[in-house]
Amino acid sequence: MDLHSPLKKFFGFNQFKGLQEDVVKSVIDNHNTFVIMPTGGGKSLCYQLPALMKEGTAIVISPLIALMKNQVDAIRGISENRGIAHVLNSSLNKTEVAQVKSDIEEGITKLLYVAPESLIKEEYVTFLQSQKISFVAIDEAHCISEWGHDFRPEYRNLRHIIKKIDNVPVIGLTATATEKVQEDILKTLGITDANTFKASFNRANLFYEVRPKTKDVEKDIIRFVKQRIGKSGIIYCLSRKKVEEIAQILQVNGIKAVPYHAGLDAKTRVKHQDMFLMEDCDVVVATIAFGMGIDKPDVRYVIHHDIPKSLESYYQETGRAGRDDGEGYCLAFYAYKDIEKLEKFMASKPVAEQEIGHALLQEVVGYAETSMNRRKYLLHYFGEEFDEVNGEGADMDDNSRNPKSQHEAKDNVVKLLSIVRDTKEKYKPKEVVNTLIGKENAMLNSHKTHLQPFFGIGKDKTGPYWMALLRQILVVDFIKKEIEQYGVVKLTPLGREFIENPKSFMMTEDHVYSQEDSSDIITNTKGASISADEKLIKMLKELRKKIAVRQGVPPFAVFQDPSLDDMALKYPITLEELSTVHGVGEGKARKFGKEFIGLIANYVDENDIMRPDDLIVKSTGVNSGLKLYIIQNTDRKLPLMDIAKSKGLEMSELIKEMEAIVYSGTKLNIDYAVEDLVDEDQQEEIYDYFMEAETDKIQEAMDEFDGDYDDEELRLMRIKFISEVAN
Incomplete structure (x- = not known):
């Protein structure tokens, strides 16, 4: 069956993302289905699309009232009938409940969002038994497992309630789950036969950076x-006091920021959350209490003022950036002092919990201090391999952009592996390192390790050096940590093989986070969207805000940022043209489109804008794909002729594409190409001309230089000029 036309019709997308299509097929074919997909991977579409297509009402069980409200708003946004989606929870009065029931009876409601507590109510169960139910979806399914990071007891009983209502397929969805949690979910829901789909945890558009935390962190x-005024961001702190402090400092500096933590009363929390969603503030400073109920696609950065307690929470929190596939910048500030502070907090916990806590913290230290590709490190933690040369998003972290130096460490790897073997694989990393550098402690002495001939064979290097090497061989699978024994290090077959036949092993030197190391990091991330007509985008955003306020929904429920960018590239002035815009389906075009095309038509008129004629034919995919290709390959300094040839373009056509890119505000570095054509003094002469000229028209430049330069030379110089001066 073709799922692309309903996808376009309801959601305005031409393509599915990742595993979405396979999941939707499985649900439509009435199979039990289990989906593990990272935050921002497009989980909700996996049940929303089949619900809109199937007969009857789909029940969606979700633990968060705020999240339900967001999703209901978004679904109502694509349909002319308000009743298409409803919430059934404790926030409704009698009249509202009656309305919900009548819409379900009349077959209008396709999605019914229910909190687990409401589903226990006898009257609701009885009512739903008599209705046509298409399937039941359980969002945030990790809440079922006591091993999950957010266990909710009322979730354990869901299986029996679902059976009571109807024998329908069950869909479980979660954004993060270790093997143990996955098994637990399938068992508890009684769907061990489910089709399981596990998406890659790689979020290629996120840029990861760790900076040293100095006294100037504020x-x-x-x-x-301040470099990102008008963009939305979240700043996470560990304590409420710090949240209040930072929010205040930002406000004093003219930044629209609000605090959010569990110590504020519920009304203030809701107000601050709404301000963020409605774009009345740019930044939320929060403890980790914030974010679970947030489905805001255009968060552009997530800053960790304090390093989190586990990589799992770090992954969840950074995952709130860039859900619309646009730019997402994840910046963490790190000082070992913070880790020691967290260890102190743990001292009062039972020993078993302390052990797990320490093991999790060491993973965070490893991530912060590593100088290898951060994405590779992070994905390895979730049991996923990543190719740091060709993988998607391979250069989207500080370590890949500014690589540290490497040296041959083959002999040291052999030393390290043989120590793990000779101490009978019973030590954790710290003890392995102490054995190498010959540092005695009670643990080593009790095993008589200090009397062994190999004790201290790595004295010539420091403890941090060996710890860094140990982490690097862990990621390439020479050793593994035993989860059951809280992080004891064991050799793998690959590691044993390396001891027998050592090969070259290039070790990267780890970061040393001293106070002064505050090197500037490139902040231009490849995931940034190519922006179009900035003035029009600003007007479109204001209109979107106005409509959002009128409808009482967040702005992104009207149109997402990439859609506005695309409108400002294509200038659509009819509803038909509008529906060729990225992320705009027929329903949205009909519902919100009139005012947008009205505004664009006026703008085009007033500013004498030449609209592209081939609007309908060209889909954005082709266009932006070509743009990205040009940007990437000029970055790689590929000869322009080669770039043109590989895309079947004439040189003049390529130059036209490059002009479009720089005029839309994106930098292009073509110095290498210009240098081949024009020498330094001539470059300076043309540069100065553009600096002083009234207009950048090429014909006028040709006249001015009286034939000294040809069309191509001047156009390339103009691209260089605009790129450097205007962007």
Whole structure:
């Protein structure tokens, strides 16, 4: 069956993302289905699309009232009938409940969002038994497992309630789950036969950076946020006091920021959350209490003022950036002092919990201090391999952009592996390192390790050196950590093989986070969208805000940012043209489109804008694909002729594409190409001309230089000029 036309009709997308299509097929074919997909991977579409297509009402069980409200708003946004989606929870009065029931009876409601507590109510169960139910979806399914990071007891009983209502397929969805949690979910829901889909945890558009945390950390944060005024961001802190402090410092510096933590009363929390969703503030400073109920696609950065307690929470929290596939910048500030602070907090916990806590913290230290590709490190933690040369998003972290130096460490790897073997694989990393550097402690002495001939064979290097090497061989699978024994290190077959036949092993030197190391990091991330007509985008955003306020929904429920960018590239002035825009389906075009095309038509008129004629034919995919290709390959300094040839373009056509890119505000570095054509003094002469000229028209430049330069030379110089001066 073709799922693409309903996808376009309801959601305005031409393509599915990742595993979405396979999941939707499985649900439509009435199979039990289990989906593990990272935050921002497009989980909700996996049940929303089949629900809209199938007969009857789909029940969606979700633990968060805020999240339900967001999703209901978004679904109502694509349909002319309000009743298409409803919430059934404790926030409704009698009249509202009656309305929900009548819409379900009349077959209008396709999606019914229910909290687990409401589903226990006898009257609701009885009512639903008599209705046509298409399937039941359980969102945030990790809440079922006591091993999950957010266990909710009322979730354990869901299986029996679902059976009571109807024998329908069950869909479980979660954004993060270790093997143990996955098994637990399938068992508890009684769907061990489910089709399981596990998506890659790689979010290629996110840029990861760790900076040393100095006494100037507040200044660093202000500088970072000020470069992104008007963009939404979240700043996480560990304590409520710090949240209040940072929110205040930002406000004093003219940044629209609000605090969010569990110590504020519920009304203030809701108000601050709504301000963020409705774009009345740019930044939320929060403890981890914030974010679970947030489905805001255009969060552009997530800053960790304090490093989190586990990589799992770090992954969840950074995952709130860039859900619309646009730019997402994840910046963490790290100082070992913070880790020691967290260890102190743990001292009061039972020993078993302390052990797990320490093991999790060591993973975070490893991530912060590593100088290898951060994405590779992170994905390895979730049991996923990543190719740091060709993988998607391979250069989207500080370590890949600014690689540290490497040296041959083959002999040291052999030393390290043989120590693990000779101490009978019973030590954790710290003890392995102490054995190498010959540092005695009670643990080593009790095993008589200090009397062994190999004790201290790595004295010539420091403890941090061996710890860094140990982490690097862990990621390439020479050793593994035993989960059951809280992180004891064991050799793998690959590691044993390496001891027998050592090969070259290039070790990257780890970061040393001292106070002064505050090197500037490139902040231009490849995931940034190519922006179009900035003035029009601003007007479109204001209109979107106005409509959102009128409808009482967040702005992104009207149109997402990539859709506005695309409108400002294509200038659609009819509803038909509008529906060729990225992320705009027929329903949305009909519902919100009139005012947008009205505004664009006026704008085009007033500013004498030449609209592209081939609007309908060209889909954005082709266009932006070509743009990205040009940007990437000029970055790689590929000869322009080669770029043109590989895309079947004439040189003049390629130059036209490059002009479109720089005029839309994106930098292109073509110095290498210009240097081949024009020498330094001539470049300076043309550069100065454009600096002083009234207009950048090429014909006028040709006249001015009286035939000294040809069309191509001047156009390339103009691209270089615009790129450097205007962007």
